[in-house]
Amino acid sequence: MECIFCNIVEGKSEAEVIFEDDNLIAFLDIQPINYGHTLVVTKKHYDNFLTVPSEELTHIINATQFIAGAVKRSVNADGFNVITNNGNSAGQTVYHFHFHIIPRFNADFNFKPRFKNYATGGMKEYADSIRSIVSKYKDIYNG
Ligand code: 5GP
Numbered sequence: 001m002e003c004i005f006c007n008i009v010e011g012k013s014e015a016e017v018i019f020e021d022d023n024l025i026a027f028l029d030i031q032p033i034n035y036g037h038t039l040v041v042t043k044k045h046y047d048n049f050l051t052v053p054s055e056e057l058t059h060i061i062n063a064t065q066f067i068a069g070a071v072k073r074s075v076n077a078d079g080f081n082v083i084t085n086n087g088n089s090a091g092q093t094v095y096h097f098h099f100h101i102i103p104r105f106n107a108d109f110n111f112k113p114r115f116k117n118y119a120t121g122g123m124k125e126y127a128d129s130i131r132s133i134v135s136k137y138k139d140i141y142n143g
């Protein structure tokens with residue numbers, strides 16, 4: 001299937017590239033939440049966060065830290081988000097793994113965030129469920 005980020009990696013589509021090495025490429029998002037909004041993209045095609053091999057993930061996280069510092073300094077942001085959307089329900093629109101670096105300004109969050117509240121005992125139930133899956137699959141963790 002046609003992948004816009006693979007096309008950018010292969011030089012078939014244009015992008016404002018700000019950093020590149022053997023494993024990743026970082027370029028400006030075409031529809032920024034704030035100016036300077038940057039995407040850090042693996043050169044190899046992985047559908048999402050869960051399918052990136054561990055070593056490559058370590059590399060891209062280190063690069064994202066470096067690039068985020070440059071983006072923040074460049075636009076004189078007060079802060080920034082590093083996020084990855086996974087699946088349609090989470091807002092993923094390009095199914096090629098990437099981190100977003102979104103510069104943030106104090107005025108961006110002048111509204112009250114909406115949170116859910118757990119029912120009594122609910123927090124432990126959710127934690128128990130996640131803990132049991134973590135325990136079942138702990139062999140695949142190589143941190
Ligand atoms: P996602 O929604 O998958 O988390 O993020 C995909 C991002 O890629 C979106 O923020 C979107 O604006 C950006 N994007 C989509 N197509 C292009 C493109 O052709 N060039 C660039 N630079 N960004 C793109």
Ligand code: ZN
Nearest residue numbers: 003006045096
């Ligand atoms: Zn791709």
